[in-house]
Amino acid sequence: MKLTQLEQELQRARQQGIFISSSGDQSQSMSGNGALAFDVEYARWLEEHNRRINELRGAVNSHAGDGELRIIVDGILAHYDDIFRIKGDAAKADVFHILSGMWKTPAERCFLWLGGFRSSELLKLLINQLEPLTEQQLMAINNLQQSSQQAEDALSQGMEALQQSLAETLAGSLGPSGSSGNVANYMGQMAMAMGKLGTLEGFIRQADNLRQQTLQQMHRILTTRQSARALLAINDYFSRLRALSSLWLARPRE
Amino acid sequence: MDRIRDLASKKAAVIFTKSSCCMCHSIKALFYELGASPAIHELDQDSCGREMERALRSLGCNPTVPAVFIGGQFVGSAKDVISLHVDGSLKQLLINARAIWF
Numbered sequence: 001m002k003l004t005q006l007e008q009e010l011q012r013a014r015q016q017g018i019f020i021s022s023s024g025d026q027s028q029s030m031s032g033n034g035a036l037a038f039d040v041e042y043a044r045w046l047e048e049h050n051r052r053i054n055e056l057r058g059a060v061n062s063h064a065g066d067g068e069l070r071i072i073v074d075g076i077l078a079h080y081d082d083i084f085r086i087k088g089d090a091a092k093a094d095v096f097h098i099l100s101g102m103w104k105t106p107a108e109r110c111f112l113w114l115g116g117f118r119s120s121e122l123l124k125l126l127i128n129q130l131e132p133l134t135e136q137q138l139m140a141i142n143n144l145q146q147s148s149q150q151a152e153d154a155l156s157q158g159m160e161a162l163q164q165s166l167a168e169t170l171a172g173s174l175g176p177s178g179s180s181g182n183v184a185n186y187m188g189q190m191a192m193a194m195g196k197l198g199t200l201e202g203f204i205r206q207a208d209n210l211r212q213q214t215l216q217q218m219h220r221i222l223t224t225r226q227s228a229r230a231l232l233a234i235n236d237y238f239s240r241l242r243a244l245s246s247l248w249l250a251r252p253r254e
Numbered sequence: 255m256d257r258i259r260d261l262a263s264k265k266a267a268v269i270f271t272k273s274s275c276c277m278c279h280s281i282k283a284l285f286y287e288l289g290a291s292p293a294i295h296e297l298d299q300d301s302c303g304r305e306m307e308r309a310l311r312s313l314g315c316n317p318t319v320p321a322v323f324i325g326g327q328f329v330g331s332a333k334d335v336i337s338l339h340v341d342g343s344l345k346q347l348l349i350n351a352r353a354i355w356f
Contacts, residue, residue, distance in 0.1 A: 143342060144340065147339050147340055147342070148340060150284060150287050150288070150339065151284065151336050151339055151340065153283070153287065154280045154281065154283040154284035154287065155280050157279060157280055157283040158276045158277055158278075158279045158280030158283070159276070159280075161276045161279040161280075162276040165274070165276065196274075196276075199275075199276055199277065202277055202317070202332075203276075203277070203280075205333075206277070206280075206332055206333060206336060209333050209336055209337065210336055210340065213336065213337050213340040213341070214340055217340050217341050220341075
């Protein structure tokens with residue numbers, strides 16, 4: 001895909017307020033291209049997601065039957081699988097871009113965890129939106145919220161261990177400069193650090209796996225109608241965050 | 255493989271790791287959070303480490319660490335453990351194996 005074509009798509013997406021990249025045009029490097037390509041794919045995915053959500057909203061408001069709702073809901077969940085796959089490929093090419101969240105709006109980025117949303121927070125939001133729930137459902141949703149939180153905490157701890165390990169490796173290469181022994185040492189430490197950086201992609205993959213599994217488990221617990229309301233509520237929440245980003249960037253300043 | 259099976263049978267929850275592996279750190283943290291006390295075996299600290307790693311790979315474990323066994327049965331890698339935890343199966347497996355009580 002030609003760069004100009006990509007840039008045009010990006011401009012169109014920006015105008016639609018789908019996302020705002022405050023870093024301007026990225027035209028520096030090879031990985032800049034990969035990042036740009038992902039940003040465009042994400043913008044396209046989001047556009048399609050919004051279209052499906054509007055379809056769902058229409059169906060819910062016009063009191064469509066369970067059968068019709070199920071088709072739309074299943075479609076949206078399958079579409080979520082698409083973005084997780086796209087993110088996975090993008091993380092292999094440029095893990096730092098995914099981690100940076102520069103492909104999301106500023107307010108969304110503020111709440112970013114390992115390259116995406118926190119399932120446990122989403123579930124907390126939903127519990128109030130989903131009433132009435134049966135006793136069994138309430139317990140299942142609470143368990144799911146707890147499990148996703150535990151998994152998030154575990155992954156966060158692994159990331160902290162990685163950062164600490166990286167810091168120790170880099171600090172180990174510090175010392176008086178000049179001697180050839182130190183150059184070899186430096187190279188060795190850099191090689192080790194590179195190896196550790198390579199594991200970052202695994203964390204993003206597991207974080208996305210957690211998001212995907214949580215959405216699917218949520219869908220298993222809920223009725224079709226409840227799943228529909230859940231997906232609409234999730235979309236409303238992120239739409240508001242995106243709108244907040246636009247308002248914030250456009251705010252009058254002295 | 256024998257060594258893997260042998261070690262895996264010695265405790266209700268067993269995790270094969272490498273000392274440098276941070277994802278292993280995550281899975282260990284999850285088990286501790288659930289109240290399990292898994293036996294941890296670091297392949298890079300074991301003289302048979304290379305063969306053990308090959309055995310794990312032959313079980314389909316990719317990446318080879320962390321490799322989780324519960325009740326002597328191979329459960330999987332990080333992705334499998336997280337998926338099982340989300341649908342509630344992990345806790346049940348640990349309870350059945352008497353690694354935890356609730």
